[in-house]
Amino acid sequence: xxxxxxxxxxLTFIQLMTPAVLNVKNLEFLxxxxxxxxxxxxxxxxxxxxxxxxxxxxPAFLALAILSIVLEVENFNLAMFWLGSRVLYYFTYxxxxxxxxxxxxxxxxxCLFSMAVALL
Numbered sequence: 001x002x003x004x005x006x007x008x009x010x011l012t013f014i015q016l017m018t019p020a021v022l023n024v025k026n027l028e029f030l031x032x033x034x035x036x037x038x039x040x041x042x043x044x045x046x047x048x049x050x051x052x053x054x055x056x057x058x059p060a061f062l063a064l065a066i067l068s069i070v071l072e073v074e075n076f077n078l079a080m081f082w083l084g085s086r087v088l089y090y091f092t093y094x095x096x097x098x099x100x101x102x103x104x105x106x107x108x109x110x111c112l113f114s115m116a117v118a119l120l
Contacts, residue, residue, distance in 0.1 A: 004079045005065050011083070012058055015051040015090055019044050043094060050093035054086060057108060064115040075115045082111035 023044045061082055068075040085108040092101040 001065055001069050001076055001079060004076070004083055005062065008058065008061060008065075008083055008086070011086060011090070012051075012054050015047070015054050018094075019048040019051065022047055042096075046094050046096060050090050053093070053105075054090070057086075057112065060112050061115075064112060064119065067119055068115065071119060073119050075118050078111050078115045078118070082108050082115070085111065 019040075023040050061079070064075065065079055067073070068079070085104045089101060089104040089108060092104060
């Protein structure tokens with residue numbers, strides 16, 4: 001489970017850094033105080049929103065994963081499915097695949113609820 005927690009944190013870091021990497025043409029703006037705005041490609045906006053989205057479910061995942069360790073509840077497979085669905089969600093968000101992205105988001109939420117139920 002600890003490995004999955006670390007991988008989830010790595011995924012979060014990658015998602016938060018991707019907009020900067022994709023927006024390298026605006027490097028001067030990115031290293032400035034960021035006053036004003038700059039034009040960015042649609043994929044940069046999607047990457048930014050995907051990064052924001054994982055920040056919404058990551059705290060719940062971390063809490064459930066840590067509780068699973070402390071209470072010795074076997075939630076490894078659910079945590080792995082959550083992580084896998086989040087990785088796929090990230091790519092479908094960046095590439096603009098609408099309906100599959102929504103299905104993957106639902107799968108990740110179901111995994112979180114299932115992890116919570118297993119702790120009861």
